[in-house]
Amino acid sequence: MSDQATLDAVNIADTGDFSYPEDYKHDAGTGLNEGVLDYISDIKKEADWVRDFRKRALKVFNDKPMPTHWASKDLENIVFQNIRYYLAKGQTPTRSWDEVPDDVKETFERLGIPEKERKFLAGVEAQFDSEAAYSNVKEELTKEGVVFVNSTEGLREHPEIFRKWFGKVIPTGDNKFSALNSAVFSGGSFIYVPPGVKVKHPLQAYFRINAENFGQFERTLIIVDEGAEVTYMEGCTAPKFETATLHSAVVELVAMKDAKIQYITVQNWSNNVFNLVTKRGIAHENAEIRWIDCNIGSRLTMKYPGVIMKGRKARGEVISIALANDGQHQDTGAKMIHAADETTSNVIAKSISVGTGRSTYRGQVHIPKHLKGCKNNTECDALLINTNSRTDTYPAITVKGNQHATQHEASVSQVSEDQIFYMKQRGLNEAEAMSLSVNGFINDLAREFPMEYSVELKRLIDLQMEGSVG
Amino acid sequence: MPETLKQPEMSSSSSLKGEWVSEPPRRDTGHVLPDWYQQIQADSWHSFLETPEPTRKDQDWRFADLKKIRFERITPVGSSIEQGAIVKRFRSNRVESSIGHCLFVNGEVVDSDFSKLPEGVICLEINEALATHSDLVKEHFMQDPVRLGSEKFATLHGSATLNGIFIHVPKNIVIDGPIEIHHFNGGEATGNFPHTLIVAEANSFVSVIENFETISEDDSPITIGMVDLDARDGGKIQYASLQNNGPKAKHMQINASRIGRDSQVKNCFVNLGSAWVRNEAVSRMIDTGADSQMFSANLANSKEEYDQRTLQLHEAQHTTSDLLYKNALYDQSRTIFSGLIQVGENAHHTDSYQTCRNMLGSDEAEANAMPGLEIDADQVKCSHGSTSGQISDEEIFYLKARGIPAERARRMISFGFLNEVIQRLAGDGVKEFIGEKVEAKFRAI
Numbered sequence: 001m002s003d004q005a006t007l008d009a010v011n012i013a014d015t016g017d018f019s020y021p022e023d024y025k026h027d028a029g030t031g032l033n034e035g036v037l038d039y040i041s042d043i044k045k046e047a048d049w050v051r052d053f054r055k056r057a058l059k060v061f062n063d064k065p066m067p068t069h070w071a072s073k074d075l076e077n078i079v080f081q082n083i084r085y086y087l088a089k090g091q092t093p094t095r096s097w098d099e100v101p102d103d104v105k106e107t108f109e110r111l112g113i114p115e116k117e118r119k120f121l122a123g124v125e126a127q128f129d130s131e132a133a134y135s136n137v138k139e140e141l142t143k144e145g146v147v148f149v150n151s152t153e154g155l156r157e158h159p160e161i162f163r164k165w166f167g168k169v170i171p172t173g174d175n176k177f178s179a180l181n182s183a184v185f186s187g188g189s190f191i192y193v194p195p196g197v198k199v200k201h202p203l204q205a206y207f208r209i210n211a212e213n214f215g216q217f218e219r220t221l222i223i224v225d226e227g228a229e230v231t232y233m234e235g236c237t238a239p240k241f242e243t244a245t246l247h248s249a250v251v252e253l254v255a256m257k258d259a260k261i262q263y264i265t266v267q268n269w270s271n272n273v274f275n276l277v278t279k280r281g282i283a284h285e286n287a288e289i290r291w292i293d294c295n296i297g298s299r300l301t302m303k304y305p306g307v308i309m310k311g312r313k314a315r316g317e318v319i320s321i322a323l324a325n326d327g328q329h330q331d332t333g334a335k336m337i338h339a340a341d342e343t344t345s346n347v348i349a350k351s352i353s354v355g356t357g358r359s360t361y362r363g364q365v366h367i368p369k370h371l372k373g374c375k376n377n378t379e380c381d382a383l384l385i386n387t388n389s390r391t392d393t394y395p396a397i398t399v400k401g402n403q404h405a406t407q408h409e410a411s412v413s414q415v416s417e418d419q420i421f422y423m424k425q426r427g428l429n430e431a432e433a434m435s436l437s438v439n440g441f442i443n444d445l446a447r448e449f450p451m452e453y454s455v456e457l458k459r460l461i462d463l464q465m466e467g468s469v470g
Numbered sequence: 471m472p473e474t475l476k477q478p479e480m481s482s483s484s485s486l487k488g489e490w491v492s493e494p495p496r497r498d499t500g501h502v503l504p505d506w507y508q509q510i511q512a513d514s515w516h517s518f519l520e521t522p523e524p525t526r527k528d529q530d531w532r533f534a535d536l537k538k539i540r541f542e543r544i545t546p547v548g549s550s551i552e553q554g555a556i557v558k559r560f561r562s563n564r565v566e567s568s569i570g571h572c573l574f575v576n577g578e579v580v581d582s583d584f585s586k587l588p589e590g591v592i593c594l595e596i597n598e599a600l601a602t603h604s605d606l607v608k609e610h611f612m613q614d615p616v617r618l619g620s621e622k623f624a625t626l627h628g629s630a631t632l633n634g635i636f637i638h639v640p641k642n643i644v645i646d647g648p649i650e651i652h653h654f655n656g657g658e659a660t661g662n663f664p665h666t667l668i669v670a671e672a673n674s675f676v677s678v679i680e681n682f683e684t685i686s687e688d689d690s691p692i693t694i695g696m697v698d699l700d701a702r703d704g705g706k707i708q709y710a711s712l713q714n715n716g717p718k719a720k721h722m723q724i725n726a727s728r729i730g731r732d733s734q735v736k737n738c739f740v741n742l743g744s745a746w747v748r749n750e751a752v753s754r755m756i757d758t759g760a761d762s763q764m765f766s767a768n769l770a771n772s773k774e775e776y777d778q779r780t781l782q783l784h785e786a787q788h789t790t791s792d793l794l795y796k797n798a799l800y801d802q803s804r805t806i807f808s809g810l811i812q813v814g815e816n817a818h819h820t821d822s823y824q825t826c827r828n829m830l831g832s833d834e835a836e837a838n839a840m841p842g843l844e845i846d847a848d849q850v851k852c853s854h855g856s857t858s859g860q861i862s863d864e865e866i867f868y869l870k871a872r873g874i875p876a877e878r879a880r881r882m883i884s885f886g887f888l889n890e891v892i893q894r895l896a897g898d899g900v901k902e903f904i905g906e907k908v909e910a911k912f913r914a915i
Binding site for chain 2: 069070369370382384386387388389390391392393394395396397398399400401402403404405406407408409410411412413414
């Protein structure tokens with residue numbers, strides 16, 4: 001790696017690791033109780049049904065046990081009473097970049113957000129702790145009827161669109177963390193794309209945690225009407241604090257007949273964030289939902305994007321890259337529920353474990369009785385870099401009936417000494433050779449990401465691989 | 471009974487959901503059992519009462535229909551039955567080229583002959599072995615903990631009067647021909663606790679086939695069997711279990727293999743009958759060069775549920791393992807395969823495979839597969855695969871075009887599907903014996 005390239009790579013990693021002094025106008029304090037929910041509802045001037053929804057969810061959250069009978073015991077280290085559930089500067093999202101408070105602006109500028117927008121994004125929303133700081137949708141999209149707002153605005157201004165599906169794809173009681181999100185959600189994107197509208201450029205959201213002990217609980221709901229198409233990208237960063245931080249989002253996607261949704265995530269939380277996210281989509285007849293998911297950051301990520309294929313010929317896909325470095329556990333996977341004839345799903349997951357990092361694939365494929373012509377393909381490949389790296393694979397496949405085909409394959413390997421030797425012989429040093437080899441391993445998946453993300457991904461991997469040889 | 475034995479209070483059994491049994495299922499075997507073993511029996515009974523039944527939340531019982539193990543009662547083996555007819559049935563149904571046999575009817579030896587075994591080989595009914603070779607049995611008896619969820623069953627097994635065979639093969643002895651063990655069980659919900667313990671010393675070889683049948687189609691025995699296999703220093707063991715019970719039987723088998731330096735254990739389950747089957751198999755590769763081969767061929771129909779859990783545990787460097795489980799499913803049958811390859815922290819240069827294939831022959835059959843990997847070492851080659859599918863129309867068409875009726879073509883392809891597993895066993899006699907039983911079941915479907 002040339003010196004300049006190394007510096008660039010280092011710069012990328014540094015971009016997220018800074019924070020600004022806290023001067024929040026709204027702060028719900030630490031701990032979780034009904035008062036916190038009322039506080040959030042009051043600030044957001046929410047309708048009674050939303051308030052009730054939050055309170056019901058809190059009860060569910062309190063009743064549900066931690067899923068530690070199958071998941072990592074590390075979950076027990078989350079102290080819910082030490083977390084701050086709502087923090088905001090009292091800003092309403094601004095349409096103009098100039099109006100954004102200076103420190104927030106600087107934060108996002110360091111992350112390169114307005115720049116990206118200028119380049120090619122159709123719309124962007126940036127969330128700073130609990131609330132969106134900046135939100136903009138290009139005019140022509142608004143004219144076509146595309147709605148791209150935050151969750152507060154979505155539920156308040158457009159209940160006729162969003163209420164029908166809100167909390168329906170992922171019910172409150174789905175798991176402990178979806179219940180927590182349902183109780184204290186704030187921010188996130190609510191998007192509606194009217195029939196036939198094909199949004200050419202991706203919509204984008206950036207999530208940023210700035211305060212220590214803060215939990216971010218954004219809520220995203222994307223409804224794409226008949227024959228419409230959209231691509232949505234999200235990125236996440238946080239500075240490294242002394243204490244652990246919690247991020248627990250709920251993302252619901254609804255693809256109506258013939259619609260297409262592509263949801264891209266590049267998760268680069270600092271490595272003391274618990275990232276416990278529930279993501280699921282419903283695909284109606286002939287619709288397609290693709291989750292493209294890349295997890296590089298966080299201390300523990302538990303994320304299994306799912307697709308319920310509800311209509312005939314619906315398609316679901318999960319493409320996942322996970323990189324677990326020292327002290328990290330990337331517990332990711334996919335959930336494919338076939339609920340109609342001739343539905344097809346595809347899962348391709350690649351993980352890399354470096355140092356003491358641990359990556360886990362957990363998958364579920366379910367094909368119920370009396371359906372015809374369902375197909376699933378699952379491939380998971382793991383690469384182990386060091387002797388103390390660890391990888392696990394736990395798929396579960398249920399097939400009922402004799403008119404389907406499923407296949408699952410997994411393999412574990414490491415960078416072969418032959419490959420490294422070959423490259424060294426051609427003048428690369430060991431670190432470069434390793435980097436090249438790892439990038440080759442994920443190359444076919446990295447191509448699925450938009451260009452600037454795949455470049456960033458490549459750099460992040462180069463950087464993560466530094467000093468890992470041996 | 472020595473005074474040191476603690477007899478637990480019976481009252482704690484009230485916490486159980488199913489009643490199972492109210493006292494340890496024991497009977498007099500006519501042998502004086504060693505103290506250490508009696509202590510195991512007492513401790514096991516105590517643990518049995520303490521151990522809860524599996525619940526829906528247990529990962530080791532995921533997808534299992536727990537209603538099938540809510541045993542209302544497990545009755546002790548009762549009245550003797552007409553043995554002559556069974557001996558006759560057994561004689562017309564032998565494994566060709568077998569070198570020794572033992573026939574159990576409801577747990578009691580009815581016929582046995584080990585006279586042809588090479589000198590030095592110890593091959594005894596387990597209670598006799600406990601009485602006469604106490605130290606040797608103790609060294610290998612139930613040495614490994616139950617790891618795959620069936621503690622409740624294993625503790626009951628440990629507390630019960632066992633039946634089965636203890637085989638010890640001294641070094642450099644290769645036993646030419648399989649040893650066959652037949653179990654014929656009858657009665658209603660009768661508990662049966664077979665235990666097979668096989669030890670292969672340096673560079674020895676032994677092949678054992680264990681066959682389970684019910685006396686009549688209406689019998690509903692509950693079998694809770696355990697198998698301990700220990701191969702060391704180049705020793706080799708092949709163990710095949712053929713379960714061909716009537717449709718009301720319930721059958722559980724927990725197999726533990728311990729494989730030492732340059733040794734090999736082949737462990738094979740073939741399931742053709744029973745309403746409910748659970749097979750657990752753990753292979754521990756504890757020294758360099760250890761190799762585990764795990765196979766299973768299962769033909770499930772009507773409402774049968776076959777639940778199979780496996781663990782390939784690589785604990786040393788340069789060890790290998792391979793697993794192939796195949797299920798052919800018909801009617802409303804269900805199968806569950808849950809397999810895990812675990813490569814320990816220092817088990818570098820592991821080479822490990824795991825494959826589960828399901829062939830669904832009806833629209834109401836259900837196949838569940840959970841192939842798992844946990845890798846904690848370097849220089850490892852591991853992969854697993856799982857597929858579910860059905861016989862394609864093209865295959866049937868091809869055979870029909872050659873004059874084979876569709877019905878027969880289907881049967882041929884299905885048999886071929888399972889036969890791949892059977893062919894991996896050593897010994898023509900064993901392969902033929904199992905193959906014939908599988909074909910007979912196909913004909914009956």
